[in-house]
Amino acid sequence: MDQRNRTMIMVFLLCVIVDMLAEGHTLDVCATCHANAICDDKLDGSGKVCNCKYGFVGNGRTYCQDKDECAIGASRICGHHTICHNTFGSYYCTCLAGYSPSNNMEVFIPNDGTHCQDIDECGITGLCGDGGRCRNLEGSFECSCQLGYQVHNGVEPFHPHRDRAFCKVVDCGRPASVEDAVLLSVTGTTYASVAIFGCDEGFVRRSGDNSSVCGADGQWRGATIVCEAVDCGFPPAFNHSHMLWNKSSRMGTEVLYQCNSGYHNVGMGNVSTCTAAGRWETPSMLCEETLCGRPTIIENTEQVWNNNSSPGSTVLYFCKEGFSNKGGHNVSICNENGQWTSPTLSCQEILCGDPPILPHTGHVWNGSSTPGNTVTYYCKIGFYYSEGENISLCTSNGYWTKPNISCKAKCGPVPFLANSEVVWHNRSVVIHRCVDGYHSWRGGNVSVCGSSGLWQKATLSCIEIKPAINHLFVLNEKCVYWKAEKYEEDTEVYKVTYTGSRDYQRSFHDNRKRFLSSKADRLELCLNLLPATNYSISITAVSARFTTTITTNTSLTVPPAPVVYYREFETPVPTLRLHRTPDTLDPISLYQVFVLPVEGIIMFDCSSAASSLEHITAQIAVRHVGTQMDFTVGDGLYYGGFFNEPLENGRNYYIILRAVSQWKMALKSSCVLWAKVRGTSYILRVSSLSAFASVGLVALVILIGYSFTWFFKKT
Numbered sequence: 001m002d003q004r005n006r007t008m009i010m011v012f013l014l015c016v017i018v019d020m021l022a023e024g025h026t027l028d029v030c031a032t033c034h035a036n037a038i039c040d041d042k043l044d045g046s047g048k049v050c051n052c053k054y055g056f057v058g059n060g061r062t063y064c065q066d067k068d069e070c071a072i073g074a075s076r077i078c079g080h081h082t083i084c085h086n087t088f089g090s091y092y093c094t095c096l097a098g099y100s101p102s103n104n105m106e107v108f109i110p111n112d113g114t115h116c117q118d119i120d121e122c123g124i125t126g127l128c129g130d131g132g133r134c135r136n137l138e139g140s141f142e143c144s145c146q147l148g149y150q151v152h153n154g155v156e157p158f159h160p161h162r163d164r165a166f167c168k169v170v171d172c173g174r175p176a177s178v179e180d181a182v183l184l185s186v187t188g189t190t191y192a193s194v195a196i197f198g199c200d201e202g203f204v205r206r207s208g209d210n211s212s213v214c215g216a217d218g219q220w221r222g223a224t225i226v227c228e229a230v231d232c233g234f235p236p237a238f239n240h241s242h243m244l245w246n247k248s249s250r251m252g253t254e255v256l257y258q259c260n261s262g263y264h265n266v267g268m269g270n271v272s273t274c275t276a277a278g279r280w281e282t283p284s285m286l287c288e289e290t291l292c293g294r295p296t297i298i299e300n301t302e303q304v305w306n307n308n309s310s311p312g313s314t315v316l317y318f319c320k321e322g323f324s325n326k327g328g329h330n331v332s333i334c335n336e337n338g339q340w341t342s343p344t345l346s347c348q349e350i351l352c353g354d355p356p357i358l359p360h361t362g363h364v365w366n367g368s369s370t371p372g373n374t375v376t377y378y379c380k381i382g383f384y385y386s387e388g389e390n391i392s393l394c395t396s397n398g399y400w401t402k403p404n405i406s407c408k409a410k411c412g413p414v415p416f417l418a419n420s421e422v423v424w425h426n427r428s429v430v431i432h433r434c435v436d437g438y439h440s441w442r443g444g445n446v447s448v449c450g451s452s453g454l455w456q457k458a459t460l461s462c463i464e465i466k467p468a469i470n471h472l473f474v475l476n477e478k479c480v481y482w483k484a485e486k487y488e489e490d491t492e493v494y495k496v497t498y499t500g501s502r503d504y505q506r507s508f509h510d511n512r513k514r515f516l517s518s519k520a521d522r523l524e525l526c527l528n529l530l531p532a533t534n535y536s537i538s539i540t541a542v543s544a545r546f547t548t549t550i551t552t553n554t555s556l557t558v559p560p561a562p563v564v565y566y567r568e569f570e571t572p573v574p575t576l577r578l579h580r581t582p583d584t585l586d587p588i589s590l591y592q593v594f595v596l597p598v599e600g601i602i603m604f605d606c607s608s609a610a611s612s613l614e615h616i617t618a619q620i621a622v623r624h625v626g627t628q629m630d631f632t633v634g635d636g637l638y639y640g641g642f643f644n645e646p647l648e649n650g651r652n653y654y655i656i657l658r659a660v661s662q663w664k665m666a667l668k669s670s671c672v673l674w675a676k677v678r679g680t681s682y683i684l685r686v687s688s689l690s691a692f693a694s695v696g697l698v699a700l701v702i703l704i705g706y707s708f709t710w711f712f713k714k715t
Contacts, residue, residue, distance in 0.1 A: 036064035036089065055089035081116040081139065098139035128160060131167035143167075147216055148191030155570075156649060172214035180227035181210075191216055199227035202251040204278060217573060217632070232274035240287035241265075251276050262311025262336065263287035292334035300347040301330075311336045319347035322371050324398050352394035360407040363392075371396045379407035386428055411449035419462035420445075430455075434462035468492075468546035469539055477554045479526040480537060486521070486544075493517050493542040496525055500533040504589055504663060508533075531557040532587040532663040556666040559588045559659045570678035572647040576655065578629040580622075587661045590640070591625065593618040594656040595633060595647070598679070606658060606671035617644045633677070652679030 030039035033050035037060040042049050050060030058064040069077055069091040070084035078084045078093035085092050085107075092107040095116035101108050108114040121127055121141040122134035131149030135142050135157070142157035145167040151158065154165025175186060175195040180203045186195040193214040199205050208224035215221050230251040235243060240263040244256040257270045269283030295305060295315040300323050304316040317330040328344035335341065355365055355375040360383045365375040377390040388404035395401060408428040420432045428449040434440050443459030450456050472482040486492055493515060500510030510533060516525055529535060533554050540547040563579045578591070594615045596604065604615075618631065619640030633655055634646040647653055655675040661668045 032061045034058065034061055034064045037061070053089065055091075077110075079110050079115045081118075096139065129166045131169055132160075150216075150218070170214065170216060170218050172218050172220050175212050175220050175223075178223050178225055178227075180229075181225055188214075190214060195220065195223070197223055197225050199225070201276070202230050203227040204230055217635075230274065230276060230278050232278055232280050235272050235274075235280050236282055238285050238287065240289070241285065249274060251278075255280070257283065257285050259287035260312070262290050262313070262334070264290070290336060290338055292338050292340050295332050295340050296342065298343060298345055301345055309334055311338070315340070315343075317343050317345045319345070319396070321396050322350055323347040324350040324396070350396055350398045352398055352400050355392050355394075355400050356402060358403060358405060361390075361405060369394055371398075375400070375403075377403055377405050379405075383407040383409055384427060386426075408449055409451055409453040411453055411455050415447050415455045415457045417458060417460055417462070420460060430458070432458050432460050434460070437465055438462040439465045467548070468541035468544035469494075469548045472539065472548055472550050474537070474550060474552045477529055477552065479524055480539070480550070481522075481524050482539060482548075484518075484521045484523060484541070490543070491517050491519050492544065494523070494525075495540045495542060496527075496537065497540075498527060498529075498535055498537040500530060500535045502533055502587070502663075504532075505587075508585070510535075510585075529554050530585055530587075531555065532661065532666075556587060556661055556663045556668050558668045559661040559670055560586060561670045561672050562591070562657050562659050564657060564672055564674050566673060566675060568676045568678065572649060572677065573632055573634045574655075574675060574677060575630055575632045576657075576675055578625065578631065578657065580625055580627050580629070587663065588622050588659050589662040590622055590660050591620045591629075592616055592658040592660060593620075593631065593633070593639075593644075593674075594658065595645075596654045596656060598652040598654060604656065604671075606669055616642050618642055633675075647677060650679060651677075653677040 029048040029050065033039050034052065036056045037050045037052045037058070039048050040051050041047075052058045052060050052064035055067055055069075056064040057067050066086075066088050068086050070086045074082050074084035074093070077091070081096045081099040083094050083096060085094065090109075092109060093101075093114075094107055095101055098119055098121075099116040100119050101114050102117055103112070103114045105114070118136070118138055120136045122136045126132075127141070128134045128143035131146050132143045133146050135144065141159075143160055143165075144156045144158075145151050148170050149167040150170055151165055152168040154163050156165075158165035160166070170191040171189050172191075172193065173189055175183060177183075178197050180200050181197040182200050184196045184198045187193045191214050195212045195214075197210045197212070204227065206226050206228045208226045209222055210225040212220045212223035232249045232251075232253070234249070235245065235255040237243075238257055240260050241257045242260060244258065246253070251274050253274045255272045257265075257272070259265050264287065265285055266288050267284045267286035270285050272280045272283055274280055289310045292309040292311070292313070294309070295303065297303075298317055300320055301317045302320055304318070306313070311334050313334045315332040317332070319325050324347065326346040326348045328346045330343055330345040332340045332343045350371050352369040352371070352373075354369070355363065358377055360380050361377045362380060363375045363377045366373060371394050373394045375392045377392070379385050384407065386406040386408045388406045390403055390405040392403045393401045410427065414422060414425050414430045417432050419435055419438045421435050423431045423433045425431065430447040432445045432447065439462065441461045441463045443461050445458050445460045447458045448456045466485040468485050469482050470485065472480065474480050480496070484492060494517075496514040496516065498510075498512055498514075500508075502508045510530055512527075514525065514527070516523065527537075529552075531554050534551070535554065536549060536551050538547055538549045560581075563581070565577065567574075567576070594604070595617045596615050617633070617639075619642050620629070620631075621640070633644065633653075635644055636646055637644050653676070654673060655677065656671055657674040658669050658671045
């Protein structure tokens, strides 16, 4: 309806009202109220008035139109976390997803204090699935895995309605075998399952834990049982018996006992067996003796007998004094039958004949050559007694004992040798030696009085002593230099022995030997000395029989870069591997592991012991490494006093491995990039160089090795 028509209607209505008033009629206001209005009394009591109903706006008579309450905003009219819905003449409210009304009605008007409150979705059993752990959020929730479960097909935290991730129970699989042990029982293969081991047959437990537990990382850990083979030791011995035994003392070994000759077993059993308990079973064996009585008597003989008449005992027959053995067996043995064997010895009277003649001597004798008679010898005129026995005896075997008297001619005063002195002498022998400051070079040092009465003079040559090796020194920790003193232009052989040890590496020993032949008076020999080692170097001039020693300490060198394989991981507990050369001569003392979160700019100086100390997560002595080491980052354990703190989800990390050599006050190190743990992509820069890819960075770290600064920039 246009404005003109509305005006005409208004004029018409006013005319009707005026006519009615003129005719004396009273106007019924309530009859003029709009359909969406109500008729109310005026506040001053002067009549009625038309007012639009709640939810409508207008003059109450000609129009009342719908009021859009939601126009002022859902949070103002319905409250927080709501949606406002306008209706004809009214409105209603509903809660956003993740919220519920406090009056538990699906729709509401908040005039009674109703409001939307967070729904605790975690109250729904099994919302996160088996092994899941629910965490309520404002208007939502998220899931993570309980201990003993790992997230599968995604990462934590996850939402089961929009993600495909779920929690899967940790399964360690079949327990790893243990040397010399068998698996007795296992409760399962999932987290916290326990496997019990026992020693195999023939082995006993000496130390260690016999249980292994399935860990949250899917690995069996804990079984340290040490089983040793059963050893019964030396078997028991029985009197008058001997053992037939292969010298083994392992389980099942048998020992066979036999009575010695002259004894027999009157007990029960003769076998002892090594049992699984580590003890020998003892048989009830008893060996009794068999006797032969007194031995046979033979004419012109005497006996040597210990009065023992048991089997195996012997009697030795010999001819009486003055009789000689003319043949026959002279031993009688008690056999197992209790009988002495018969000897066949024959004895005949002895005569020695004439005594022996010795040079430069005469003798005194009574002319008898029967056993027991003697001859006495003496030196003739012009000779003197030197040494030896001068009596010969006619023995019971018919021979004179040979006297060893020595009669020597008289030679006069001892001979003189230049630069020497006499150490010892008698009438026939003189021993010379060089005086102080001189040493023997060639010739013998003994003068002997000959049978002609003349001295056979010593040929000793005494020359002034000079050190065969002097001015010994070591240059550049590699070569030894010395000056040689020789008395002739002969080739001298030098033996060079050098021994190295390390204070920090007790098992290290470097023992080597070199030989050098030379006529020179100034010599040089270069040795391949190892770094960080205490050396003792001895040089011996072989023909001069002279040795001198010098000590030196080699300095510490930069250790070789660790041999690792760079990898990138998408797990907060990556396991990394280090390979170490079997050559244990390298001076590495320990390894350090650094975990660097890639945020902003981080400076890392490999050569500084205190550099990035707050990022160190493990320190491992080299004696615990062997030839290979597996290390799990973030396992929550302590290594060398440093806490291997778990990594945070959603962050990027670089793992650095540093090899450290320490000796006395010196310290050298080299570093290598070990791994990257997933997160937001970053660029790694070294010094002022451009960014490198991960594998390229590993090569650069190995090349630089000693000290460098890393810049991490987020892209």
